[in-house]
Amino acid sequence: MADVPPNRRSPPHPRTRRGKDTRAGLLRAAEAVIGEIGYAASSIADITRKAGIAQGTFYIYFQSKDEVFRELVVEMGRLTRGFLTEAVADAPDRLTAERRGLRAFLAFVAERPTLYNIVTEARFVAPDAYRDYYTVFARGYAQNLSAAAKEGEIRSGSAEVRAWALMGMAITLGERFAIWETGIDLDMVVDEVFDMLERGLRP
Amino acid sequence: MADVPPNRRSPPHPRTRRGKDTRAGLLRAAEAVIGEIGYAASSIADITRKAGIAQGTFYIYFQSKDEVFRELVVEMGRLTRGFLTEAVADAPDRLTAERRGLRAFLAFVAERPTLYNIVTEARFVAPDAYRDYYTVFARGYAQNLSAAAKEGEIRSGSAEVRAWALMGMAITLGERFAIWETGIDLDMVVDEVFDMLERGLRP
DNA sequence: CTGACTTATGATTCAGTGTTCATATTGAAG
DNA sequence: CTTCAATATGAACACTGAATCATAAGTCAG
Structure with missing residues (x-):
């Protein structure tokens, strides 16, 4: 049986207050960084640094x-x-x-x-x-x-x-x-x- | 003595007919590839492949x-x-x-x-x-x-x-x-x- | 309080790619 | 022919950065 590799889904929306804040902060940081230096030049590291969180946390809220x-x-x-x-x-x-x-x-x-x-x-x-x-x-x-x-x-x-x-x-x-x-x-x-x-x- | 690392110069213009053709072909290939899929998505390999030459040849004509x-x-x-x-x-x-x-x-x-x-x-x-x-x-x-x-x-x-x-x-x-x-x-x-x-x- | 779920961490993996380099080929001047 | 500069090659290098993962910490309902 070929296992149909299911298209990844977007992470679910945050359930707690803390999660909502983190996600929002990530969006604001992404806007600031990408808006400033452009998408290509922006790294996930730049964004999470701006948001004040660890790199891996990014992928709790966004797929990519x-x-x-x-x-x-x-x-x-x-x-x-x-x-x-x-x-x-x-x-x-x-x-x-x-x-x-x-x-x-x-x-x-x-x-x-x-x-x-x-x-x-x-x-x-x-x-x-x-x-x-x-x-x-x-x-x-x-x-x-x-x-x-x-x-x-x-x-x-x-x-x-x-x-x-x-x-x-x-x-x-x-x-x-x-x-x-x-x-x-x-x-x-x-x-x-x-x-x-x-x-x-x-x- | 600190050796002043001199800012790289652009490669000189081609001296022979062959060189001129290659350079022009490279430009046309770059236009086609970058115009099609965008700068970020285009690799030097894409461009030289399109131009039908080896990757290294690119750097004979362009610095980057x-x-x-x-x-x-x-x-x-x-x-x-x-x-x-x-x-x-x-x-x-x-x-x-x-x-x-x-x-x-x-x-x-x-x-x-x-x-x-x-x-x-x-x-x-x-x-x-x-x-x-x-x-x-x-x-x-x-x-x-x-x-x-x-x-x-x-x-x-x-x-x-x-x-x-x-x-x-x-x-x-x-x-x-x-x-x-x-x-x-x-x-x-x-x-x-x-x-x-x-x-x-x-x- | 407590246990289950949610959120956070950051070192690690892994693939892609710009650039270099040692070597080979070409071609034209002398 | 010879010779040498110009041109060509493609494998190897160096580096970046997106995405993963095993583990830890925090949060909250019951």
């Missing part, structure tokens, strides 16, 4: 280095979406919502510069998680845009193309004006972008 | 894995810029140039999907080369935009913010509509984007 990373990517997605949803919640119309959303995203990035390192590296380490991250975003985005078009708040057009175009702008602007160079007047950046988006480039 | 990669990033930058400059050369005005530029970029990406893997991973492997890649791009872009504004071809505004915003759009649109999903009508994508860029989102 890959697994923490995936969880981190998913967490980043939830965090970002939550933050943006909140920031945009009571905007009177879509254009205002877009403006506030971009402004909030730049602020989010500025105060959490680890985000890009994690999400970007997911492209190689966990391609499916990477795609999910952006696809989930884009879906919500596109829904909002097409609802707004139906309401006549913006001109009609492909909500999907627009959503990805706008996301792309936000990502690159964040990297350039909130991470590479800090202390930039982000309101100015948002104003410039929306001048273009609202009125077009035409003279 | 890191070094080929850097050269690849620089090469990608030159290639992309050359392609775009060509595509945009005889556009009658800036808006047309922008449109043709985006269209050409999407086409370029579609037929050279290794580009993104290489450039994106440079963010971690060779951060300076990564920044250069985009900064050189953005500089040229911004110059064109501010010249056009001076000519009255577009409304005035921060050329730098616009340049990065437009670059960001192109990058993300390329990933979504030229890499993730192939066979998309790229002209349609460009039309949608330029409807927004020329006339704005307002109703």
